[in-house]
Amino acid sequence: MPWVLDLDGVIRLGEQPIAGAAEAVALLRAAGEEVVFATNNAYRSIRDQEAALDAIGIPADGAVVGAAQAGASLLEPHERVLVVGGPGLVEEVEARGCTLVEDGPCDAVISGLDRQFHYDALRRAGLAIRGGARWILTNPDPTFPTPHGLEPGAGALGAAIRAAGGADPLIGGKPEGAMVGLIRDRLGGDGIVVGDRADTDGRFATALGYRFALVFSGVTTEADLPVEPEPWLIADDLLEVVRRTLA
Numbered sequence: 001m002p003w004v005l006d007l008d009g010v011i012r013l014g015e016q017p018i019a020g021a022a023e024a025v026a027l028l029r030a031a032g033e034e035v036v037f038a039t040n041n042a043y044r045s046i047r048d049q050e051a052a053l054d055a056i057g058i059p060a061d062g063a064v065v066g067a068a069q070a071g072a073s074l075l076e077p078h079e080r081v082l083v084v085g086g087p088g089l090v091e092e093v094e095a096r097g098c099t100l101v102e103d104g105p106c107d108a109v110i111s112g113l114d115r116q117f118h119y120d121a122l123r124r125a126g127l128a129i130r131g132g133a134r135w136i137l138t139n140p141d142p143t144f145p146t147p148h149g150l151e152p153g154a155g156a157l158g159a160a161i162r163a164a165g166g167a168d169p170l171i172g173g174k175p176e177g178a179m180v181g182l183i184r185d186r187l188g189g190d191g192i193v194v195g196d197r198a199d200t201d202g203r204f205a206t207a208l209g210y211r212f213a214l215v216f217s218g219v220t221t222e223a224d225l226p227v228e229p230e231p232w233l234i235a236d237d238l239l240e241v242v243r244r245t246l247a
């Protein structure tokens with residue numbers, strides 16, 4: 001049975017590993033289960049994210065699927081693409097075989113979390129979209145959790161681009177974007193999604209046709225119940241999900 005694990009709130013909180021997560025992944029692999037990590041983080045490169053998992057005792061080579069990759073899968077090789085995003089997104093667009101343009105006419109605009117976001121990027125993206133370019137947003141999350149609270153995510157910047165460009169984007173990441181197809185092509189039609197949010201991970205599981213296990217190690221607490229979609233299983237953390245499922 002393939003397992004699709006969210007990273008933030010399931011495996012780690014910020015840079016802190018969640019207790020028992022490494023043991024849980026090791027138990028799954030020892031039982032012969034395939035494990036894939038699906039993250040809407042489109043800012044960091046996949047290699048970087050795999051290295052961060054390795055560093056907390058979770059071998060992850062080739063096991064991370066990110067929203068930048070999912071967004072880039074909506075591009076055609078050799079398209080001219082304007083990127084508004086971080087190093088992870090630039091890398092995926094280049095890997096797809098596209099030509100990066102800084103300004104002027106292009107076939108597509110792809111945007112994500114951009115920590116250097118400024119008016120000129122918004123101006124160029126808006127003009128390109130109004131000029132007929134497709135717009136791809138890596139992930140719709142308006143915010144993401146940090147030790148300082150909720151900081152603006154790709155969806156918050158996307159709201160500005162939507163206003164500037166006057167169009168709606170195609171979506172790369174969870175819950176209903178191109179990542180659904182990437183995961184299903186890789187893992188097949190049956191599996192388990194473990195996540196800390198029903199509105200993203202739960203809806204992602206529904207879109208995949210997989211079971212959804214909700215954990216309380218991230219943003220959702222017992223006080224938030226009931227949630228939609230209704231989880232197949234609710235547990236304190238990934239280790240409890242794994243122990244109860246493999247038992």
Ligand SMILES: [Mg+2]
Pocket residue numbers: 006007008009010195196197218
């Ligand atoms: Mg999460």
